[in-house]
Amino acid sequence: MKTAMYCNQCEETVANKACTVRGVCGKDSELANLMDELKEYLKVLSLQINDDKEDKLEEKRFIMNSMFKLITNANFNHESIRKQLLIAKSYTKKEDVTPYYEANEDLNALKSLIMGGLMGISAYHSHAIHLGYEDNEIHNFLVDVLATINDVKELDVLLEVSDKCGYYGVKVMELLDKTNTTAYGNPEITKVNIGVGNRPGILVSGHDLNDIEQLLEQSKDSGVDIYTHSEMLPAHYYPKLKKYTHLVGNYGNAWWKQTSEFETFHGPIIFTTNCIVPPKANASYVDKTYATGNCDYPGFKRIKELAVGSKDFSEVIEQAKLCQVPQEIENGEITGGFAHNQVLALADVVVENIKNGSIRKFVVMSGCDGRKKDRGYYEEFARTLKDDTIILTSGCAKYRYNKLQLKDINGIPRVLDAGQCNDSYSWVVVAMKLKEVFELNDINELPISFNIAWYEQKAIIVLLSLLHLGIKDIKVGPTLPGYLSETTANYLVEHYGISGINTVTEDIATFG
Known part of the structure; x- marks a missing residue:
């Protein structure tokens, strides 16, 4: 049926x-079809x-920047995608392409x-x-x-490619971790204000730390x-960024609440990457909203780009x-x-609390938040976990539970936030270190479970990375990807123990 x-991404x-x-x-x-054309x-x-x-x-x-533009909630501007198409046509010398559809549901799933x-x-590479920092091997x-990929018709070949995706997912997250910490220092334990000051403000959304650094520098005396x-x-959390005294706090919650929270902010908003929610027809903030990089939306102003890597934030200031x-x-x-x-x-303190029984379990609850009511599961799950369990989090999924009063364990907070979605890499590093400390043969022997919430493609590469590293029995929710066929879903269950979420009571019992 046409x-x-x-x-379904x-x-x-x-x-x-x-x-x-x-x-x-x-x-x-129209935009969806333009994006499909660009993909081809x-x-x-x-x-x-x-x-x-x-x-x-x-x-x-x-190619890399175009793929970034295709991510969910990144670019809603028809003209931006048409411009990419014109450039693609100039590179390829082709005036049109044949849309690609994979009829076999198992091949299509992979x-x-x-x-x-x-x-x-x-x-992440962008x-x-x-x-x-750039890696030609990733390119x-x-x-x-x-x-x-269009010509591959063997499931085993595609399974190998998906595992390689996981390998390069680890590689690119490691690269980005090195990039951020080299530029801004290693993140430090930081208390962040969620109230407001008494001066006008600019609200920065997205993921790009280079953009907010340039804004902070240009606005420091404004x-x-x-x-x-x-x-x-x-x-x-980064020492080089937190030195700016006018970086005063965090406003609001996860991306999907922005249409109401942006109304009360009053000042300009800057989108540096994806996570745009189309404004309502009567939204008051559209004429104060700016976009930069690979994200865009009709009616948003563009931040002026100067020399390569340099941007002019004077208009928004x-x-x-x-x-x-x-x-x-x-x-x-x-x-x-x-x-x-x-x-x-803090490894010595953490290990001591594990050995004396104060910490019995870690649950990694990284990933994305979203609008569905069933995502309330993650708040209830966090509330229901026993007091000897620590939540390891990264990404915007944390907004379901990072403001709950979950006490601490001998001074160690029960919610440990590593940072953005790409900082899920931190939990891999921590898990590997604990495996070494406890002299285990398999990372799955650790008292760490994974309950991952996903929304878009960056969460998918995090998942593939975890699978590549051999981590098993991951729960993915609130639903498994809709494009998975019965065969591919069964394969993931049988080989990796992946499963969807159930009730909080059932899943708490499963995790132990």
Whole structure:
């Protein structure tokens, strides 16, 4: 049956099958089809340069940035995607492409999983490049897979590719971790204000630390305060960024609440990456909203780009000076900064509490938050965990439980926030260290369980990375990806122990 569009790449896809009229994310059918067309051009371009890609850095960066634009909630601007299409056509010398559809549901499932992983890799690699770190091997992997994926008709080959995606997922998260810590220092335990100050503010959303650094530097003597939103919260944990005294706090919660919380902020908002929710028709903040990088939305202003890597935030700073002070929507503090370097610095204390029985279990609850009511499961799950259990978190999933009063264990908070979604890498480092300390043969012997919430493609590459590292019995929710076929879902269950969530009571019993 022919439909206006067909998109099933995010967790909120209609009936866990596909959006066929309009995306739940807000993209219309025309935009969805333009994105599908761009995806095919990227495959054509990859095929053209695959045999001689070493001197094609310009094309490889174009492919990477285009894949980033395809991530859910990143780019809603038809003209932006059309511009990418024009560039793709100039590279390939092709005026049109044949849309690709994989009829076999098992092949389609694995190809969809791989494409999601490639988008996640592209996003993380893009962040690293903004700070001067680039890995040609990651570029080449992306090109190689895009060049060949349409023609692969063997499930075992696709399973190998998905495992390689996991390998490169670990590699790119390790690269980004090195990039961020080299640029800004190792995250430190930090109490972050969630109230407001008495000056006008600028609210920064997304994930790009280089953008907020440039804004902080340009606004330091302006009389304007800077606030983080959602996944930008971890900016407060980095020594080089927290030195700016006008980085005053975090405003609001996870991305999906922005349409109400942006109304009360009053000042300008800057999107640095994905997690855009289309504003309501009568939204008052649209003329004060800016986008940069690979994200965009019709009506948002663009941050001016100067030389490569340099941006001009003067317009948004001047506009902020004329705005009201943000309305306080909550007050108090939240604590974070528990990335691997900080946790390992506390290793002796953690190990002692494990040995004396004060800490019995760790549960990794990283990933994404979302709008569905059934995501209330994660707050209830966190509340219900026994007092001898510590939650290890990263990504915006933490907003379901990082403001709960869950006490501590001998001074160790029961919610340890490592940072952004890519900082899930920290929990791998910590797990490997604990495996070494306790002289275990298998990481799965550790008292660590994984209950991961996903929404979009960056969570998919985190999942593939965990599977590549051999971590088993991961729960994924609130639903498994809608594109998984019965065969592929059964394979993941049989080989990795992956399962969906059940009731909180059932899952608490499963985790022990």
